[in-house]
Amino acid sequence: MAILTNGPIETGPILILAHGAGAPMDTPFMTFFAEGLGAAGIGVIRFEFPYMAARRTDGKKRPPDRAPKLLDAWREIVDRYSGRDVFIGGKSMGGRMATLLASEDPEEAIKGVICLGYPFHPPGKPEKLRVEHFPDIRAPVLICQGERDSFGKRDEVEAMALPESFDLHWCPDGDHDLKPRKASGLTAEENWRAAVAAVADFIRAGR
Numbered sequence: 001m002a003i004l005t006n007g008p009i010e011t012g013p014i015l016i017l018a019h020g021a022g023a024p025m026d027t028p029f030m031t032f033f034a035e036g037l038g039a040a041g042i043g044v045i046r047f048e049f050p051y052m053a054a055r056r057t058d059g060k061k062r063p064p065d066r067a068p069k070l071l072d073a074w075r076e077i078v079d080r081y082s083g084r085d086v087f088i089g090g091k092s093m094g095g096r097m098a099t100l101l102a103s104e105d106p107e108e109a110i111k112g113v114i115c116l117g118y119p120f121h122p123p124g125k126p127e128k129l130r131v132e133h134f135p136d137i138r139a140p141v142l143i144c145q146g147e148r149d150s151f152g153k154r155d156e157v158e159a160m161a162l163p164e165s166f167d168l169h170w171c172p173d174g175d176h177d178l179k180p181r182k183a184s185g186l187t188a189e190e191n192w193r194a195a196v197a198a199v200a201d202f203i204r205a206g207r
Helices: 028-039 050-058 065-081 094-101 154-158 187-205
Strands: 003-006 016-019 043-047 086-091 110-116 139-146 168-171
Touching: 003 028, 003 065, 016 028, 016 065, 016 094, 028 043, 028 187, 043 065, 065 086, 065 094, 086 094, 086 187, 094 110, 094 139, 110 187, 168 187
Parallel strands: 016 043, 016 086, 086 110, 110 139, 139 168
Antiparallel strands: 003 043
8 A cells, every 4th residue: 555654654643644535645635734734743644545546557537445445445554553643534535434434443543533524415415414423433533624515514514413522623615625715815725724733733632
């Protein structure tokens, strides 16, 4: 399994980050967060699910693997760093799979979970929620969410009864990539930088 690393991965806490459904581990979004957190003194490890790794080899686009295969990839990378203060997370689908892994962590080996744009439901289908496993997660969770994310807008999410161990960082006017509209007067970099700071604070508090 190929990985990318940023920051001090030999000592201290580490964050393992997974990509979203349609883009690899080295997108500008993933790179911004990995480099920003690395500069803040947190070791970051990025990896790719099997279907995305295969696309890198032959260039053919594939749909995401089924959840069992995605979770197997998660287990493989987490097992590499057993005994460390390991936080897990990712963008969209990668973050969702991280929460599913954390929900089956009876030994509480995972220190915390970070979701960068959680897909609470498919766009336009708010009735199909993906939160049934949330009460089974013992580790603290931080969700950085855009206020107008079509996978879960602020008013929708704030109406949900999320567990007390969940924290939310809202990116003003952000979409599923946490990007605001130009008319908002904000920039994607401002939202991303604030989210990086929230993630760093969350990890430091959970060490």
